[in-house]
Amino acid sequence: MTHTLLDDNTAEGFARVALDNIVRPYPYKLDHLMTRAGDLAEPAVAHPVFYGSYDWHSSVHMHWLLVRLLATRPGLPIAPQIRQTLDAQLRPEALATELAYFERPGSRTFERPYGWAWVLRLQSELTLLGAGDPQAARWAAACAPLADHLALRLIDTIEIADFPVRTGTHFNSAFALVMALHFARSTQHLALRKAIVRRAHRWFGHDQRYPARYEPGGDEFLSGGLIEAVLMQQVTDDDCSFGDWWEIFSPGQAELATWLTPVTVADRTDPKMSHLDGLNLSRAWCWRLLGPALPPTLQPLAVRAWSDHLEASLPQAVGGHYVATHWLATFALLALEDTAPSQAAACSLDPN
16 A cells, blocks of 8 residues: 655655646647737736646646645745745736736636636635735735635526536536635635535436446546545535435445546656546545545445545646646545535525
């Protein structure tokens, strides 16, 4: 069994990868809708904060990783370098340019919903750290207009969306709501919390016998079923209610084995196939969050699945190809130490 604890050495390895990524300009996968001739610029011009780490959303969640490590491991030897780098990155004028990009006519769906969700999770972490850290409070203030803008966009989007996106990639609806719920709680954004709870129940509240045998797709880094279960755990009012939902939702024993068993990755240098290492880490994260609320007979299996999935893919977070190391450490950190928002805060709302 591999090492499955976040010690200082592991944390520093994650930090070094993130510090390298967020200021690394190339290679960069640009997602940009040109609306007129000449409407194109270098990534660092359009995105003076999130220009590194291969693509925009990966840069956002690598910033989150660094903030999270400052919060949980403030004594790391690398902490001063983290602070210096974040201070240079999270400048008000640079974040204003990022916001302006979202306000342009051609950017209505840019990074929806995955990048939006990670901005909200980043702002949640900045807010929590900033409560006792003046420097982080400045970063949070600089990032707040962008996060507030995307929170309102997310509300507007989910309020009119009749159907969720269930695929296990960047478009997954449940993942976005799980991440946004952290922001809604930490910033006391009641409108967003209400919208998440209502839509989660409407989209997923009546699902039955989830077909786990159809997972994964060849380039998925999320389990559509497990992340849906995490969301429902966080928007039901108590463990008993979630237990009732899980009993109806959960796949049969044979299909459940699909979720309990790590997947293999045929080519870790392939940008799409390498997503499957992310699937192993995100499954571990889901099992970590779900475990305490599952039936007693399933809890030991959840613990073992958490460990097995980490063992399968944790080494790739810092020692693999760049197609993986530009983002995997964030999911590794989630799998190793993430906790859910307070259910009392998140679930005391009428979903109807």
